[in-house]
Amino acid sequence: MPATLLRIHPENPPQNRIQQAVEVLRKGGVIIYPTDTVYGIGCDVTNAKAVERVCRIKGIHPEKANLSFICYDLSHISDYAHGITTATYKVIKKALPGPFTFLFEASANAPRFGGVKRKTVGIRVPDNQIIRQLVKELGNPIVSTSVRESEETLEEYVTDPDLIYEKYRLLVDLVIDGGFGGNTPSTIVDCINDEFEIVREGAGDIEPYL
Numbered sequence: 001m002p003a004t005l006l007r008i009h010p011e012n013p014p015q016n017r018i019q020q021a022v023e024v025l026r027k028g029g030v031i032i033y034p035t036d037t038v039y040g041i042g043c044d045v046t047n048a049k050a051v052e053r054v055c056r057i058k059g060i061h062p063e064k065a066n067l068s069f070i071c072y073d074l075s076h077i078s079d080y081a082h083g084i085t086t087a088t089y090k091v092i093k094k095a096l097p098g099p100f101t102f103l104f105e106a107s108a109n110a111p112r113f114g115g116v117k118r119k120t121v122g123i124r125v126p127d128n129q130i131i132r133q134l135v136k137e138l139g140n141p142i143v144s145t146s147v148r149e150s151e152e153t154l155e156e157y158v159t160d161p162d163l164i165y166e167k168y169r170l171l172v173d174l175v176i177d178g179g180f181g182g183n184t185p186s187t188i189v190d191c192i193n194d195e196f197e198i199v200r201e202g203a204g205d206i207e208p209y210l
Contacts (some may be wrong), residue, residue, distance in 0.1 A: 003174055019137065028049060030053050031174040033131050033142075034127050034181055040145075042067075054145065059164040065091045065145075074089070081121050082108075085194055088191050098126075101124050103199065106118035111143075130140065144162065157181065186204060
C-alpha cells in the first residue's frame with residue numbers, strides 16, 4: 001500500500017496533522033519528514049523493528065548504523081548521552097535548535113540497534129516546527145537518517161517532497177511535505193572530552209557559540 005503524502009504548513013503545523021503523523025509512528029511506522037537541513041527518514045527510537053526497517057531501506061546493518069536522535073529540546077538528553085559537562089551543555093544550549101548533530105558518549109539507556117550497545121550517540125534538535133512538534137507529541141526521540149539522492153552519491157539530497165514521495169512511497173508509511181528541503185546536511189560536532197571537533201562540515205557554524 002503506497003505511503004500517505006501529508007502536507008503540513010512549516011510555520012504553523014496544525015495539531016490534527018501532527019497527530020496523524022504521530023499515530024503512524026506509534027504503530028511502528030516509518031516516516032519521512034523535513035528538518036532545518038535535509039529531509040530525514042526515521043521512526044520511534046523505542047521501536048526496534050521500525051529501526052531495523054529504516055536500516056533496510058538505507059541498506060545498512062543496524063549494528064553498524066550511525067543513526068542520530070531527534071529530540072524536542074535538551075530536557076531528556078541525559079537519558080541517552082553520558083558525561084556532558086556544564087561547559088559543553090552551555091554551548092549546545094546556545095546552538096540549539098539549529099543545524100547541528102552533537103556526538104556524545106552513549107549512556108546505558110541509549111537504544112541498542114541490532115542488539116549492539118552504542119559507544120556514541122548523535123543528538124539533533126532541528127530548528128523546524130514540524131519535526132519538533134511531532135517529537136514532542138510522540139514523547140520519544142525519533143531515529144533519524146538523511147534522505148539522499150542515492151547512497152552512492154553521499155552529498156546529493158532530494159529536496160522536492162513530491163520527488164521524495166515518488167521514490168519512497170512503497171518503502172515508507174508516510175511522507176510529510178513541509179516545503180522544499182535543503183541540500184546541505186547538519187554539521188556533526190564531536191563533543192566527547194569537551195572538545196568541539198568538526199566531524200562533518202554542514203549547514204551550521206559552531207564557532208559563534210564557543
